[in-house]
Amino acid sequence: xxxxxxxxxxxxIRRLFAPLAHPEWxxxxxxxxxxxxxxxxxxxxxxxxxxxxxxxxxPTDPLDTVAKKLLRVNLSDLAxxxxxxxxxxxxxxxSERCGWPERMAFCDGLRADQKAFGVxxxxxxxxVTPGPAGFSLTALGWIPKGRTVGRAGARPGDAVxxxxxxxxxxxxxxxxxxxxxxxxxxxxxxxxxxxAPMPRVEFAPxxxxxxxxxxxxxxxxxxxxxHVAEAGGVGVEIDLELIPLSAAGQAWFDGRxxxxxxxxxxxxxxxxxxxxxTAAIRDEAALRREAERRHLRLTRIGQVTTGRGVIARFGGxxxxxxxxxxxxx
Ligand code: ADP
Ligand code: MG
Numbered sequence: 058x059x060x061x062x063x064x065x066x067x068x069x070i071r072r073l074f075a076p077l078a079h080p081e082w083x084x085x086x087x088x089x090x091x092x093x094x095x096x097x098x099x100x101x102x103x104x105x106x107x108x109x110x111x112x113x114x115x116p117t118d119p120l121d122t123v124a125k126k127l128l129r130v131n132l133s134d135l136a137x138x139x140x141x142x143x144x145x146x147x148x149x150x151x152s153e154r155c156g157w158p159e160r161m162a163f164c165d166g167l168r169a170d171q172k173a174f175g176v177x178x179x180x181x182x183x184x185v186t187p188g189p190a191g192f193s194l195t196a197l198g199w200i201p202k203g204r205t206v207g208r209a210g211a212r213p214g215d216a217v218x219x220x221x222x223x224x225x226x227x228x229x230x231x232x233x234x235x236x237x238x239x240x241x242x243x244x245x246x247x248x249x250x251x252x253a254p255m256p257r258v259e260f261a262p263x264x265x266x267x268x269x270x271x272x273x274x275x276x277x278x279x280x281x282x283x284h285v286a287e288a289g290g291v292g293v294e295i296d297l298e299l300i301p302l303s304a305a306g307q308a309w310f311d312g313r314x315x316x317x318x319x320x321x322x323x324x325x326x327x328x329x330x331x332x333x334x335t336a337a338i339r340d341e342a343a344l345r346r347e348a349e350r351r352h353l354r355l356t357r358i359g360q361v362t363t364g365r366g367v368i369a370r371f372g373g374x375x376x377x378x379x380x381x382x383x384x385x386x
Pocket of ligand 2: 181183
């Protein structure tokens with residue numbers, strides 16, 4: 058195992074992180090701070106997520122995808138609010154397994170995603186720990202003043218939508234832990250999704266213009282819609298038969314005998330990083346147009362009511378979930 062001494066803090070910053078830094082705002086990572094000029098007419102939107110080895114990622118996960126996932130889960134939060142990302146701060150708690158090659162792999166993941174999502178590193182901190190590795194990232198985004206889309210704001214009569222497919226986060230974790238039997242290309246697709254989910258950054262402007270409330274799906278569809286219902290003082294009703302599945306998700310689902318139990322797994326599993334949002338029914342056509350332009354799947358799965366909490370129906374009947382904390386009725 059590589060010794061942490063081989064990859065000292067200053068070497069890591071100078072050789073690995075400085076090339077990723079924003080050319081002006083990061084000050085070459087040679088100063089004590091980053092300085093970002095304020096943008097007139099815009100609000101600064103910030104979000105932070107920390108991940109720990111053995112808790113949020115597996116000790117066997119390659120570090121390039123660990124870095125990607127860390128950045129992407131934060132970009133997903135910004136997208137859900139309608140904000141467009143421009144930069145991030147990063148804290149690395151390297152463990153003993155993080156020698157120079159591992160740190161390089163981590164930075165390779167960041168470099169690829171900086172390009173893919175149009176963000177740059179502006180600063181951070183670097184420490185070593187005798188315990189499991191951990192990383193924390195603060196993403197920064199802009200949104201026109203006062204336009205942030207909150208969890209609150211859903212109105213009775215609004216429709217409920219989700220982007221992409223639901224359940225691949227949970228299925229991907231099962232796949233990564235060798236708990237699924239599926240064709241190898243399906244397993245690979247699910248593991249890829251688990252390791253590096255796709256944040257819907259390109260849909261942020263549409264959320265900003267058309268959503269009444271929005272959240273990204275990290276805890277699980279039902280739990281996250283529960284947050285929207287609670288924040289808005291409304292009810293959310295969804296139809297489990299309308300839940301969109303990926304090709305791999307559908308292949309898994311087709312092999313289940315108990316369809317309801319299978320769907321319950323997919324909607325309570327989490328780690329999807331799709332957007333769940335509400336919008337006025339009259340805006341549905343515009344939403345579909347914008348989704349299509351971006352080749353993004355968009356599915357209407359239910360509606361907002363004057364009730365409280367989330368009601369999910371299967372075969373027309375309300376389903377109660379084992380994790381009852383997710384419903385607030
Ligand atoms: P301090 O002594 O104040 O903790 P550091 O030596 O940690 O300062 O940081 C020096 C510079 O390197 C700062 O600009 C800081 O933002 C940057 N930096 C340190 N670690 C990271 C990192 N993991 N990612 C990005 N920038 C970093
Ligand atoms: Mg420091």
